[in-house]
Structure formats: structure tokens, C-alpha cells
Amino acid sequence: MSGSDQLSAVFSALADPTRRAILAELADRDATVTELTAPLPISMPAVSRHLKALERAGLISRTRSGKLRMSRIEAAPLREAADWIERYRRFWDTSLTRLDAHLAAVQAAGRPTDRTTHGPAIPDRESPTKAHDKEN
Amino acid sequence: MSGSDQLSAVFSALADPTRRAILAELADRDATVTELTAPLPISMPAVSRHLKALERAGLISRTRSGKLRMSRIEAAPLREAADWIERYRRFWDTSLTRLDAHLAAVQAAGRPTDRTTHGPAIPDRESPTKAHDKEN
DNA sequence: ACTACATTTAACGTGTTGGTTAAGTGATTG
């Protein structure tokens, strides 16, 4: 999971097809570890650790009811991930406002070596310097 | 990058803060490897390999002009990632249509052991069995 | 208390990731 921040954890969680399958399952209904394991080609300990990764990313919550452990999908981090990607919408969405298209054109035309002539960037720059710090 | 499919490659690429920083940079303007390396706390070979990962995910394209190599952001895979996440919008967006809200409620209420009573799920299930196959 | 069930933790192997420095490649410049 190279990055340790929230967004990195979320994208990292979504990067695994097994975890996406688990999320798809949980989109239908809450489920136990055993139920989630059934359709998958891997062992229960493996599923258990995928759930741990999803939980670490905040994508699921879990409650113990008796000897069962229910997993439930959680919304917030998905929205953050969607919001992040959304900032790049202008790169694929052809139905842009005229202003947005103009801004995109201006930004693309800027001289590479002179940043001062640019307006504020739309996607916020992250600080990888800090993001790379270990915080486990 | 545990998964080898397109979506896994994209999410995996987005999971690294350095790569997200690079994409943010390229959202402003196309740039050379040297330009991209400048603000980052890592060596140029490291950046070069991040670019390779981004290229593998289809998130950037690269052209050689003279001895310079320009990287350009590419839209398509970002849309696919956005589309995938979008299927879960009902979990965070409170401004749903009444029908969508009803469907969500019905799905959440379904008995865990009896799938046949459920309507079609909104998020498509992926096949992790196949997705885990190596195809390099 | 003993047994069974659901799940996690431990121990282990293997492949991948992300960084480094040093060497290689290819285009431009003197």
C-alpha cells in the first residue's frame, strides 16, 4: 500500500479485484466472513485480511453479533476517491462549459519552464515528501 | 499491483501519492521527466519508473521530441475508474431519486442466505477467480 | 466443562514495489 494517507489506502484497497468483488457483494447486503469467502477462490484467512485492508481504508465497518462478524460497506471514503478523480473530469468529459474548456486550453498552452504565468491549478498538488513518511 | 486488469492497474497507479502528484502536475501542462522530478524528493530513475507505471495504467502517454520526453495525461482510464466508483454513489449521495433509495433499502434488507429474492445488483460482480490469473 | 463453529493470528514462502547508485543509450552541441 505504498502511501499511508487515507486516499492512498482507499485506492490501494480498490486496486485488488478480490476486494472489489467483496465490495460488490456488500453493496447488496451485509455479510459474514464465511459468506464472503464462499464464492471466492481463496481461503478464509485470506478473505479476513482483505477485510482488514478494506476496514483500514474505511471502506467497510464491522460489528460482532454473537459468533458472527458482519461487514458493512461504508460510504465516506468512496466519495473522497470519487471527488479526487472528479477533479480530472475535464480530461474526458466533452460536455464542458465554455469557460472550463478555455481554462484547460490556457493551462495546456503554458510555457513549461515558467509557472508564474499560470493561474491556480484545478487539481490540488499533494506533498509526496510528507506523504512518503512512514506513520505506522 | 495485485490485479493485472485495467481497473486494477489504474487504482494501483492512483494509490501512490507521488504518482498522484505527477498527475496533478500533468493536469496543468505536459512535462519532461526532469521537470517532473524537480519538485519531488526522489531521484530521476524513481520518477522514470513511476511514469512507467502510469503509462502501463494508460493514465499518461509519452512522446519523444528531440532528447526530451514529454508526458501527457490521458483521460480514458480515469473515466473508467470514475464510472466504477460511481456505481456506489447511492451509498454516500443523499440526493437520490426516490426509486434509487427504495432499491437500496430493499437490497439492504434482503436475507443474507437467500439470494434469489434479490433483484439484480447494481454494481456488477467481478470474477476474482479469473482476475487473479497472471497474464504478463 | 466439552465440543463445535466462526474467525483471527502466527509462521512461512514468494513475488512485487519503491527507493537507491552506477552504467548504458540516444540525441544535441561544440
Add this chain to the structure above:
DNA sequence: CAATCACTTAACCAACACGTTAAATGTAGT
């Protein structure tokens, strides 16, 4: 054509991801 510039590739390393099986944990039932 030699030097320089802009990169990439190679070799290496430490950390982590993802799978396994076996053992430990915790709850429920008899």
C-alpha cells in the same frame, strides 16, 4: 567525433502484499 544532456536500465535492498496451513481465540450449544 567527443562531450554533454536527458533519460532508461541494471543490480541491489528493505519492506510489503498476498497466498498458504496450522494454531489460537472467542462465542454458543449440550
